[in-house]
Amino acid sequence: MKTSVVDPSRAACRVLDALKELHPDAHCELEHANAFELLCATVLSAQTTDVAVNKLTPGLFARYSSAASLANADAMRDVEPLISTIGMFRQKSKNLVGLAKLLVEKYGGEVPRTLKELVELPGVGRKTANVVLGVAFGAPEGVVVDTHVQRITQRLGLTTETDPEAIERALCTLLPRERWAETSHIFIFHGRRICGAVKPNCEGCGVKDVCPSAFHAEKVGRKPPRQRR
Ligand code: SF4
Structure with a gap:
């Protein structure tokens, strides 16, 4: 029987491509002139x-x-x-x-x-x-990992890491440098519009066929509840 090995970097790039199609307008929303x-x-x-x-x-x-x-x-x-x-x-x-x-x-x-x-x-x-x-310079030295990037990276199964710096290292390994800047914008737009923390809209999501968390994502990538002292 033939087995096919999926290259994790190629798979990550394909997911990013699909999300980019969903959010072609993804960009930094902080207004600035320089x-x-x-x-x-x-x-x-x-x-x-x-x-x-x-x-x-x-x-x-x-x-x-x-x-x-x-x-x-x-x-x-x-x-x-x-x-x-x-x-x-x-x-x-x-x-x-x-x-x-x-x-x-x-x-x-x-x-x-x-x-x-x-x-x-x-x-x-x-x-x-x-x-x-x-x-500003088109030359990031890493991927910006905010709460959306953290959650979506985990839900998409791109890493099992939970610490932002470890997630960043995983994304930098998976994705080519020229895609680092757009990755965070695309994930942030996806997090705001479709893959929300509380109620992800998996039915309306363009990557649901390849997302390992589809339809049971509510508890994946969420911050743990605060401990009562
Ligand atoms: S299928 Fe659901 S959990 Fe996966 S990325 Fe889409 S909205 Fe998020």
Whole structure:
């Protein structure tokens, strides 16, 4: 009897292709005009929706259009009132002014293009850095793994890992580098539109025939309930 061995990378690329067909408009939804604005918007988006960030960034960027101008701002007096509608605005104000100062001091006001340099900026972790590298420069050094990417990767059976960094390593191994940036956008759109955490719409999903979690996905890729103390 003939057995066929499925190459995991090819299978992952085929699933990604199918999801891309479902979501051809998948993109970074943080509005920005340049790398500096994207960096600020991504820092602001931690634990907050893109919609909430997009409401306040026009006012913020009208006042501070460059690292040089933001570096001279006072976090509490000048920046806090412009971003007070989102969570953790006090810490985020400090981070924005802090990162602007570092951009001016070390990079001539420009946004650096490596993960190592980006994660040294206040408020910038691996995820934020890879959003900027992927979207602004087309050169990500990893795959952005947020809660949607985490859940969908597990539901599709692309990895059994549950830790975001381990999921990222698995995706980077499976997918060619030139697909890393679009992967997170496509998975995020799929997570928002079809494969929701609570009620995934498996019936209406274009990859249900190859998804190992189809029609029993509710408990796959969900965050564990908080333990009562
Ligand atoms: S079949 Fe269901 S669980 Fe699988 S990706 Fe589609 S919506 Fe998600």
